[in-house]
Amino acid sequence: MMKPARLQKGDTIGVIAPSGPVNMEKLHKAIPFFEKLGLHVQLGQHIEEKNGYLAGTDEQRLADLHEMIADKNIKAIIFARGGYGAGRIASDIDYNLVRNNPKIIWGYSDITYLHTAFHQATGLVTFHGPMLASDISQDDFDELSGRMFEQLFEPTKLCYSEKSSPLCVRVSGEAEGELVGGNLSLLVSTIGTPYEIDTKGKIILLEDIGEEPYRVDAMLNQLKLSGKLAEATGIVVGDFAESEPKVEKPSLTMEQVFHDYLDKLNIPVISGFKIGHCLPHFSVPLGVHAKLSSSKKTLTVDAGVE
Structure with a gap:
């Protein structure tokens, strides 16, 4: 495990887009949030590029990251x-470059692929949290979501309890291990690649958006058949936004899908966490030690910075 250094007032953060094209008006609307934290913001050279559903060519997005x-x-x-x-x-990422220059990496959704790849290749602790153009720029971006960035300035042990949202104990028990995971569809897409998610002895965070119950069914089935669920010590179910069937047709509910795949496991499973495509968005470091307790209905996560 390799933790990045904490931020200091006056530091500069870099903003890039390794995935989809950016609405620059929304991005610029979010920059004052970081300036109020005492940070300077530097934009990637190719951040305004567009290439279909990508923010520029693969070479441009990779160059900005490097x-x-x-x-x-x-x-x-x-x-x-x-x-x-x-x-x-x-x-094509230079993982030796990442290893030799450990720094805070923050994002979620499609960024789950990078979280997983960085962790598998280097052991770097990264952060699952809201981003500029998709979240921070929104008028309803809330105070709690904003306060989660404070963990980057001071090593902080986080504790998620029912003070943040109602939680449902699906399977009772106590678990500890590294917290890994993120967006379900991206985790599944790593299977069979050099960056395949490692869940052995770990607590898995699962969240997603826009996936209907039958799609989540298929993805959880793949995690089950690949042994990823059985190898874990616990499961944290985050927010599954916009998951209703898009057309009227026979369908299981998301709760039924969760029951079929999660409620029969022999490890603690708790759902209801406001982690994912939601507000408030409780941000957590990935790759650090965590504890999941059904008796206390809590998830505690060690600090992600040094």
Whole structure:
């Protein structure tokens, strides 16, 4: 495990888009949030590029990532948005460069592919949290979601309890291990690749958006058949937004799908966490030690920075 250094007032953060194209008006609307935290913001050279559903070519997006990692003046990389495309550059990332320049990496959704790849290749602790153009720019971006960035300035042990949202104990028990995971569809897409998610002895975070019950069924089935669920010590079910069937047809509910795949496991499973495509968005470091307790209905996560 390799933790990045904490931020200091006056530091510069880099903003790039390794996935989908960016709405620049929304991005610029989010920049004052970081300036109020005492940070300077530097945009990637190709952040305004568009290539179909990608924010520029693979080469452009990779170049921005490498440039921000190599730049000693950049202390954190906060991604502009998710979408699709991070997995396309995973095999060309210079992981030695990442290993030799550990810094804060923050984002979620499609960024799950990078979280997983960085962790598998280098052991770097990264952060699952809201991004500029897709979240921070929104008028309803809330105070709690904003306060979660404070963990980047001071090592902080986080504790999620029912003070944040109602939680449902699906399977009772106590678990501990590294917290890994993120967006379900991206985790499934790593299987069979060099960046395949490792769940052995770990607590898995699962969240997603826009996936109907039959799609979540298929993805959980793949995690089950590949042994990823059985190898874990516990499961944290985050937010599954916009998951209703898009057309009227016979369907299981999401609760029924969760019951079929999660409620029969022999490890603790708790759902209801406001982690994912939601507000408030409780941000957590990935790759650090965590504890999941059904008796206390809590998830505690060690600090992600040094």
